[in-house]
Structures are given as structure tokens and as C-alpha cells.
Amino acid sequence: MSFLPKEISDGLERARKLAERKNPKLKVCIDGQNHRVLSAWDDGFALDPDVRIRGRVALYDGERLISHCLIVASEEADGERRFEYKRITEAVEEQPLDFYRAPDAPVALLEQH
Structure with a gap:
């Protein structure tokens, strides 16, 4: 949640x-x-013209996952093959919890041997 002005x-x-x-x-x-x-823009990105892909792909910034995308090839122009997003889902750092976790709950339990 952000408290910055819009x-x-x-x-x-x-x-x-x-x-x-x-x-x-x-x-x-x-x-x-x-x-x-x-190159990349709001609705898609461009790859080498020899690349032939489609379907679900993962978009990375270095080693950091940015999003999962469903793509289709749109055109080839200026020495690039352009792809459009049919759907894009932003990656999140944390997995959502489906139960309440107390703030002072342990992160993990270690067994004694």
C-alpha cells in the first residue's frame, strides 16, 4: 500500500x-x-527476428523475475520480432498466506537430534 499522492x-x-x-x-x-x-514497451517487447516463441513466458530483469506473460507474435519490423502481451501477471516477492500468522510466531521449527 502506498501513501504517496497519485x-x-x-x-x-x-x-x-x-x-x-x-x-x-x-x-x-x-x-x-x-x-x-x-526493446520493451507497455504492450509488449521485441526479440531477435530468428526467435520463434509463443505462449507463456517469464520476463526477467537480470536474475529477478518481473512477470509471467502470455504472448503472441505481432510483426517483424526494423530487424526485430515484436510480441504483444495477451496477459501479464506481475511477480510478487512474497507468497500470500491463506491463514493468519501471529506476528511473534516462529518462522521455522528445528528438531533436536
Whole structure:
């Protein structure tokens, strides 16, 4: 939850997306193969024209998972194969809990041997 004014929050989000577009570490992973993203925008990204992928892919910034995407190839232009998102799901750092956890509860239990 953010307590920043909407204008500032929107500006930070635009800056984050712009930084992702210019980031040379962006890559797409599908079936254990990584492909470097040449450029990215709000609705998709571009890869090398020889790359033929579709379906569900994972988008990484270096080693950090950014999102899971369902993609389709849209066109080939300017020496790039462009892909559009049919669906994009942002990755989260923590898994949601389906039960209440007390704030002072132990993280793990160690057995005595």
C-alpha cells in the first residue's frame, strides 16, 4: 500500500517502466532458454527476428523475475520480432498466506537430534 499522492505514484511507475525499456538485462525465458529483450514497451517487447516463441513466458530483469506473460507474435519490423502481451501477471516477492500468522510466531521449527 502506498501513501504517496497519485501524481507521484504514477510518475514513479512511468519512470520504472522507462528504466525497464532501456535496461539491457531484460530477458525472456521459455522452456529453459533465455532470449535477450531488444526493446520493451507497455504492450509488449521485441526479440531477435530468428526467435520463434509463443505462449507463456517469464520476463526477467537480470536474475529477478518481473512477470509471467502470455504472448503472441505481432510483426517483424526494423530487424526485430515484436510480441504483444495477451496477459501479464506481475511477480510478487512474497507468497500470500491463506491463514493468519501471529506476528511473534516462529518462522521455522528445528528438531533436536
